Amino acid sequence: MTTKTYQVSRRTLLSACALVTLGMGNAMASNWPDKAITLVVPYSAGGPTDVVARLLAVPMGQVLGQSVLVENTVGAGGTIAPTRVAKAKNDGYTILIHHMGMATAPALYKKLPYDPLKDFEYIGQVLDVPMTLLSRKDFPANNFQELQDYVKKNQEKVSLANAGIGAVSQLCGMLLMHQLGVNLTTIPYKGAGPAMNDLMGGQVDLLCDQTTQTVPVIKDGKRVKVFGVTTPERLSSLPDIPTLNEQGLKGFDVKVWHGMYAPKGTPKEVIDKINKALNVAIKDDNVKARIADLSSDLVSPEKATPEGLRKHLTAEVARWAKVIKETGVTAE
Known part of the structure; x- marks a missing residue:
């Protein structure tokens, strides 16, 4: 019997491995989700971000066919939760909802354990508060x-x-x-x-x-x-309450926006499924009514996208870096 020897180039081997990995990833994405998803909140139960998370969790879970469990991971000025999600397995079962603290943290902290612009996949914006x-x-x-x-x-x-x-x-x-x-x-x-x-x-x-x-x-x-x-315009739910701007603090404008994130490398097919669930949730009649009662604004469909959140976060990081430097705000 004759034994034949085959020489396989390193490039061919790597390509084959990549195809196998891609195939496994596609298979995982097509079956996702097959268990509950954890939605991590950086602040305590009962707080504003927690309220938003719990409003969205139920309709998102209904779309995904699995429970969306809210987990409050509190501490270090809201940086522990995004650190946890950035280091989590990128399988879509651990996601993050965070407000504009994602944009201010790089300027507030000298040693931040994560990079908001590099360590996450973006799911979409949620609302302005x-x-x-x-x-x-x-x-x-x-x-x-x-x-x-x-x-x-x-x-x-x-x-x-x-x-x-x-x-x-x-x-x-x-x-x-x-x-x-x-x-x-x-x-x-x-x-x-x-x-x-x-x-x-x-x-x-x-x-x-x-x-x-x-x-x-x-x-x-x-x-x-x-x-x-704190916004330039009065609120429809509190029409008799004047703005700080009209009372003498010219240019005072603070509006809190929220976004949803996943660990870097989470498959696009999974991100698309979560994004679809998010968009259904923000159109839910109960969610819209509750958000309106709280004088908040759900974002437009164009903003509730990965690209919409990416653009907004990039601009906000630059904006707040300047503001924080001028005001001397620091977390350390």
Whole structure:
């Protein structure tokens, strides 16, 4: 019997391996999902981002045919959750919902464990959320002019809560102090929920927070005072509340946007399936009604795409790097 020897080039071998890997990836994507998906939230339960995540989870799960489980991974100013997702297996079973903290983190942290522009696949934008400036119910000021006068005369006595180092509420508060020319005592919490609880309980004086959490409390009218909204235009759900811009803080504009991400290398077919579920969810009647009640705006179909989120995040990283440098905000 004659034995034949075949020589296979390294390039041919690598190509064959690549085809096998691609075939396995395509097979995995076609069968995906066959178990529950984890939607990671960087902040505590009950906070604004958590509210949005839980609203979307049910209709997304119905489209995907599997449960979407919300997991609150809290800490380090919202950087632990994206770090976890960036390092997760890129099979689509671990995804992230995060607000504009994805854009501010590179400028806030000297050593960030992930790169928002390189370590993720983009699924799509979700919604935009205005913010409001609140105080405890018995705070001495009754309008924004009185607030400005009081904090300038008593800044060493006034406390300003936020949802944690690097959170949007911290950035909003720092911008407020910068434009008022004051330096208040800032108190970071492990999420917006605990910060709001202490504000309503009278343990802290001021808080800048998203309408997803503040509108119900404002409309209740018994537990907080409201001094203005952070967007250039008034809110349809709070038409009598003036903007900070119209009350003298010219150019003050903070609107929180949210996006959804997956680990880098997640198959395109899987991203497409998640994106389809996201787009169905943001058109769901219950989701639209709840988001409208919270004075937030679901994004257009053009923004709820991987490319829409990529473009927006890239622009926002550049924008906030400049703002953070000018205001001196830092997380370290």
